[in-house]
Every structure is written in C-alpha cells, then in structure tokens.
Amino acid sequence: MAWINLYGVLGLLEELCRIDGEAQKLTADAYVSIGFAVKNGPEGTLSFSGGTCTLLKDVSSCMIKLPFSSSEKFNGMIDGTVTPFPSKGFFKLGFLLHTFTKLTDILSSYLKPAEEQLKNRQFFETSTTFMLYLVAVAVAECGNHDSIGKFSAGYIPDGTICLAVKDGPAAAIVCRDHTLTAVKSRPAEWTALMEFDSMETARGLFDGSANAMDCIGSGSIRCAGLMSMIDNMNRILTRVGLYLG
C-alpha cells in the first residue's frame, strides 16, 4: 500500500533525523527536498533542512521530483526492486543516490533489525518507537484507503485513540467523520486508550510474538474509554498486517 509506504515508512525519516546520530550527521548540511508523486496514489515531499526532515503531503515545492506511474512502482522503490527516475532536480541527484539511500538503509535497520541489534537497549527502544509510529500511520492510511479498512473506519465515532507505551512514546489516531489522521505524539486528551505496560509488550505485539488477547487478560495491555474505537482500530490493524507483513 503506497500510502503506508510514503506517509508511514518514509515519514519515519522525520524521527530518524531527530533521534539517530548518524542520520543527523548525514543531513546536517543538506537543504534539499524530494517529492514523490504516485499516479492514483499519494503525494508527498520529504524536506531536509540542516539536520531536520519534514514530510509534507504535496509535491508543489520539491527540488527533486520522482513520479511513479502506479502504486506498485512506488512500492517497488521501497522494496528496492524499482529504480526511480526523476522528472525534476537532476542536479541534486547526488543527495538522492548517496545520502538518501544511506538514510533509508539506517531506517531499514530499525524496522527490520537483526536480533543482535535489539540487545542494545537504546536501539531496541528507538526501533520499537518507530514501529509504534508506523502502526499508527498505517492504521490511519488503511482506514482511509483500503476498502475493508474504510468499512471499519465507518464504525469509528469522532474522537482520539491514544496508542501508548506506559511512561514511553505514544501516538494518536484522530477520527473525524470516519477519516483517520495519525499524530506521532501523545494527545492531550483521548476518547479511547490502548496502553502497553512496557516496550517489550509493544514489541511483542508488533512483531507477532505476543497475543493481544492474552496481554489484555494479563493486564499488560490496558484498554479504556470508548471501546468501539479500539475494536474497529484493531480490525484495521489486522488489515495492516497484509501490507506490512
């Protein structure tokens, strides 16, 4: 799903540049923006500016523009099976070919880590935080664009779901008129809460090694508030599994 890959996966470059030292070094002197325009799909621009990265949901002001004739082609770029060709910004290709590739490699290591890497606590926490953000964005995009996801979103009332690790990172999924928006921070108020008691519980849920029902029963996942929001979010989450594997 192109929306998840662009807004979820590539969107994590915002956090990567903020948290990861190597990514910060790589982008410290970068002032460049890359636009991704997917036919019948999402559009977005990653804007790098002196060590920060921001994702905008249009391509009107990008320096490098990468057009994709289909979602499949864009997803292929994410998988590494398709090499994109820019329609604009040939003089900035060095950033695309070198710095951007290195950034996505670092991001991949957090999203698909080797077991050894997870023994490093800081890496483990960053990786798990990225997965939490990715899940939140993926739920929102799947609820807005996938036919079954939209059906579930149709049953979610207006309000905010807080998806959080206790004393740790949090994300929000805001629902207005059955359209979902992910926010990668803790909301000031929520209507429904799904809280993991630890990073380990969250990780277990995300990588499929833990069972959500067991965790709810044992109290390691705490749910509260408007349960119909949580129920339907979980149905979308099941669909997200199809796209994120």
Add this chain to the structure above:
Amino acid sequence: MMELNTYTKSREAFERAVKVIPSGVYGHQGPGEGCFIPVEAYPFFSSKAQGTYFWDLDGNRFIDYMCAYGPNVLGYNDPDVDDAAKEQLAVENCVTAPSTVMIDFAELLVDTVASADWAFFAKNGNDVTTCAVLTARAYTQKKKIVFFNGYYHGISPWTQKVDYSGITEEDVCNNLYVDWNDYDALEEVFHQHKDEIAALIAQPYMHGNFRDNELPAEGYWQKVRKLCTDNGVILIIDDVRAGFRLDTAGSDHYFGFEADLICFCKALANGYNVSALCGKNFLKNAVSGLAYTGSYWMSAVPFAAGIACISKMKKLNLPHLLIEKGKKLEDGLIAKAQKYGFDLHVSGIPSLFYLRIADDPSFVWHQEWVAECVKRGVYFTNHHNHFMNASLSDSDIAYTLDVADEAFKVLRDKHPA
C-alpha cells in the same frame, strides 16, 4: 469502606489457561471482549454458584447481574429444574432414538409461545438464528437478509461483518443494514431490493452493546410486520437474549405483533444446553427440508430441564417478577447516582437493564464506577445489558445499592464536581 476483592488465584488460573486455550477465556466471557475494564477488577473463573451468586477461585462472592449472560433465569441450581434433569438423566439422555420428552417440550412451547405452531431444537442461539435464515431462504428462494445496525445474532459467518477476522466478502454479500427505528429507511431498502429479500432478522428491541438500549417506537413493529407481509419477507425475531424475560409468550407478543420465526435459547432451560426455533405452520415444510442437525441436539436431559423451567417461569409469572425487581434496582441506582451528582442512564426493559454514566462521553467514569462495584462483590459489566433472575432478593438489591453508593463516592472523590 467495604473490603475490596483480590484475585490472586484467578490470575494464576488465567496464566495456566493461556498456555493451552486461545485467549485463556475466549469469546463473550473472556477479558478481551471489552466488557471487563479494567481487567484487574474482575475475576476470570468461578468455583461455585448458587441462586443469584457465584464465587470465584479466591472465595469472593458476587451478586451476579450477568446471569451467565442470560441462562440463569430462575437462580443457579434451581431445585425444580435440576431434579427434572437428574430424573431424566437416570432414565436416558443422548440415545440413538430420541426420547418422547422432546415431543413434550415441543408441545409445551407451542402452548406457551404465541406465534409457535412447531418447535425445532438445537444447542446454542446461533444454531437457531442460522436455522431461521436457512428456513427463510429455503421458503422464499431469495438471498438477502436485512439487519438492524448494532445487531448481534450469533457467530456464524453470515452474522458477522466483512472486516471481522476470518470473514470473506462473499460471506456477507447478501446482508443489508438499516438503522433501528427508522421505518422510512427500512421501507427504502425493501423498495431498492424488491423481490430479493428473504428475511428481516431483529432482536425485539435494540439491546446492542456499547450503547443505550432502545425500545421500538410506538407502532413501529406493527408497521414492520405489515411491510414484511406485503413484500413476502419472513420476519425473524431473535429472542435469544430477551426471551422469557419480557413475556413467556415471546417478546413479539410483548410488543403486540407476531413473528414468522422466533429463536430462543438462554432462559429456555436455566442453564441446560438447548435452543429452539419456533415458527408458523406455513414454514414447517421448509424447516423439514433443511440438512441441519447436530450430535447432541436431541439429548433428553435439557428437554426435561426446559419443561421444568418453562413451567416454573409461567407459574411465577416470571417476566412480571423480573421487571418489578429490575425497576426497584433501577430506581435505587439512579437515586444513588443523583446523590453524588452523576447522571446514570438506565435503558431497556428493567429485566434486561443497561447502564451508562452519561457525564463522561468516553465511558471512562462509567468503567471506573463499574470496576468499584465489581471489586465490592456486585458483578456488573461495562458495556453489555444485564440480566435479572428470580432468586435475587430485596436484601440483595439493598446490598447492591450500598455497594453502588460507595462506588459512586469513590468516583466522585476521584472526579470532584
């Protein structure tokens, strides 16, 4: 302050359970279903039950307002029902040829239920709602089924939604959804799908979870009945949840109309496993033609229990009794809520009351209050209608109100006005 329950043994049992049983406790009685919030307030396993009480593994006693989600209608271990079951068990139960006690039970149902000309038996509510839909399709030779949003008719694929785990689009492609009490919308669906609709299936009123229960608008059922008749659509009443707690003659009778097919389970035999589909004569041949049966569907013990249960419910005028008890509880709970400045909404028929503290739209206050009640031995759940049973006494109601009072006080201390 009352002493608060602890659940050490329940949690130990749950740890054992999750190793060998999916979810530990799956389905509607499990902690993952969203009715036990926070889970820390609830026991997960029982050790014994009697009358209106059950005890958990840690020895905590609960006044049980869930009644096993409905089956406990007379009281756990009712002596009349249990004696009838034991007597039958001593003679025969699951045998190659069924006992004539099945005929006795069918005759009793036909005599009791206003819209029943015959009875067909199975085990669970889902068995008979599915049987009803198959019957309607067999009779009409049409495919589509109309549901009211917020419905629950069991767990077969046709009863679920397209986004539920394991369900395909093909499983639910003949389902049509309409809002409850919106007659114009229903009429429009009938118009749009003229000659395609086999049945409309509905509970007698909207007692969906996570929402206030909603009774039918004045004259609603009568108009729906006529609409179905005029369009050759079979009207199925799913009385699995409400059956015998509104009217021993059926909840359609309570609301002044006649279903073509009516489904019973929960209160039918006070905990013995039997369900029944009852219906009109014109559908009897259609049921006969179904390939539909089960290994234990003709076991005699639940039939004997059902006969004893229905006979006792009629003798006690049970619906009246339960509605009276429910009203007493409802009035008391509302008064306790008002004492602390809370707006407690009680909806549905009092024998199946639904609770919601309306001051907080996120339901968190409601969940906190229910948890305080459970920790003090009054078993409510967060977002499901409750059930009354005949053995609930005035002193049980008084104790419940004491617990509710203290729970409201805790809630008010936590959330000052």
